[in-house]
Amino acid sequence: MEYDFSKLNDREFETLGASIIEKILTKRVETFKSGRDGGVDGRFWIGKEKEGIIQCKHYISTPYTTLISKLKSEELAKVKKLNPAKYIFITSKKLSRLNKQEIKKLFHPFIISEADIYGYEDLNSFLSEKDNQGIVERNYKLWITSTSVLDLIYNNAIKGRSESTIREIEEKAYKYAITENHRKGLKILEDNNVVIMTGEPGIGKTTLADNLALYYAAKGYEFCDIEENISEAESIFREREKKNILFYCDDFLGSNLYDAINNKRDSHIVKFINRVRKDDSKKFILTSRTTILNKAFSLSHRFQNGNIRENEFLLRVENLTNVDKAKILYNHIYHSNLNDVYLDKIYQDKRYKVIIRHRNFNPRIIEFVTDSGRVGHIPPEEYWKYIIKSLNNPEDIWADYFQNQTDDCVRALTFLTVYNNGKISEEELRRSYNTFLNIHNVNLGDQTDKSFEAVRKLATKSLLNRNQIDEDKFEYVLFNPSIADFVLGSYSDDSNLISNIIKSLENEISIDYLQALSGLGKKINSSNLKRIQENLFDFFFERKLNEEDWDFLILLSFLDFFNEKTNKRIERFLNALIEADSPNGNRLWELLIILTEFEPQIEFKDFDFLHDFIEDVSDEDSLRELFNFIDTYNIEDEHILFQAQTLIENYLGSIVDNNDLDVDYSKHINEYYYPEGYPEYDIDLNGIESEVQESLDYYLDGFNESVLERIDFDMTRFVSNLDVESMATRFFESYEPDYERDYDGGHYSGSSYEDDIDAIFERS
Known part of the structure; x- marks a missing residue:
């Protein structure tokens, strides 16, 4: 060993x-x-x-x-x-x-x-x-880094992204200082099986989540980094139903908030969280910025009704004692590799107390001001000023490094990753980087190699992380979520730069992201958005129209369809779409909104062009918009009406099957007993059927009633055709009576030396 x-x-x-x-x-x-x-x-x-x-x-x-x-x-x-x-x-x-x-x-x-x-x-x-x-x-760090535990951790990681993530977490664990927050987080996980770490940027959400994940991985839990892919998590849950699994999701919702809610992934998220809460063999650790979680609750009744906030653990700097802060600072100093001439500036006149007691003390700032790679260019006599400036203006924490210690090429890779929603495949990043160099005014500076391979090595581990997701496939993610906050805050007025980034990426993800940013108020004001949209239309319109890339054009139009300079081209695109031979796409919701807005200028001879757009719709918003569109334009197209009937029945069937209605099957057990050790039930199927129908009636409130009548949708008939017995049987296969758990979450001993800050920093 x-x-x-x-x-x-x-x-x-x-x-x-x-x-x-x-x-x-x-x-x-x-x-x-x-x-x-x-x-x-x-x-x-x-x-x-x-x-x-x-x-x-x-x-x-x-x-x-x-x-x-x-x-x-x-x-x-x-x-x-x-x-x-x-x-x-x-x-x-x-x-x-x-x-x-x-x-x-x-x-x-x-x-x-x-x-x-x-x-x-x-x-x-x-x-x-x-x-x-x-x-x-x-001794947490010693235990985590022992060879047997490392073997266990790495062997238990789901291959691919999860394996890469857990290795990165382990490699950074040596800087971790166990504080009271660690013990509280463990307690919440033990009691609830789910914890959502929230707080402002830099407070240490990810660091705490990482080390809690490492703790459970060392205890034998399989590690699964799901990156909000709830379908992937659900699949793993089913495949490994009897195994201990820790699911991990950093920056929960993040910039995907509107996408999650618009596409009804919020219901899947809530359902999955509640499923984990009921299964003691599973744990789920999430991190989320407080503002994002607050916004999610204001927009989604599913988050409100799902009570997921009961799992929230709000991290505040005020929760850290001065001794906790001292441990964090000392640990970073010890492992910093900073020359003594720099450390002397912190020890001089016990300045470490100034850092610890500063109103903006923040673990991320501490990481930055003690990183020898980032501060090595600063003369020692300027080092203390740099620390105080970073504490006084934490929003500028990336400014010096990003603007003074990198070049345009490294910044280009960062811009492209940020506007691709924070992650991008290596193949996509290489392609878009080469395009960006051709269309944007980039200062190549010295004569060093500016090829993608050379530049990505400079960016990796400082601004980007390179993760292996398959045998020969790699993905780039931001080194820290705060990089996106800095980029969006510092460059949001540069409409030409943003336009060229989107042109280089040339994908729906980046346009979706741009739309979400304007909705989240990320300093991209309406006039800038108009300029960006005009620029993108000039660049893409003719080519995308010739390629009949309808989804791309829909998103491009949806950015700002009140822009007079693009309206004529939007009309031209819509007319081309209507006249096209069997057009297809996946952006029905946005298309119907644009069509409704442009209806006075657009004449609908028929609605055949919608057939393929409707085919695979599975989200609630698109269904509601489709029903309203059918009603507004009095659509009699039998194929569309049949599609609407099939879609609503499939959709309602899926939410019943997944129990998104939160039917409490346990209420419908009349008797639960164990003949010869095997459980049997006396189930009230009529009671379950009645509850399902009542829930669906409530769920359909707000759907266009006239269209429901026109497609001859009958709720009673629909429910009677459901296989309620099979659904109930699936539930009761894993059902156990809810006995009170007698659990001692464990005892941690430790001393709080409030007066020992000087002693912690005392030099031999």
């Missing part, structure tokens, strides 16, 4: 050392607050009066010659002054037999035996013993 001590900071290593000696000696070991220890990291008593001392040196990457030199110059005098009856020395460094002999000789007579000297090999050997696993598990 191998343990990676490099992931621990010096304070964590001292705690580990004390725990090991306590177990070996079976004596209580006293530990003291961090800080100047006078050579004492732990103390134990031999009899009543003889004092034993433990000293830990976390010098894992320090040459042995430097270690022995420091012991001679700094530690020896301390030990002589303490004059302990027994002295135990622990280091994370590998030690040879000769090394131990030299250390024993140096500390004679206080080190009684070489067995009182513990090096890397001794620690690994001790911790690998089965009886000592409790010590390992109490």
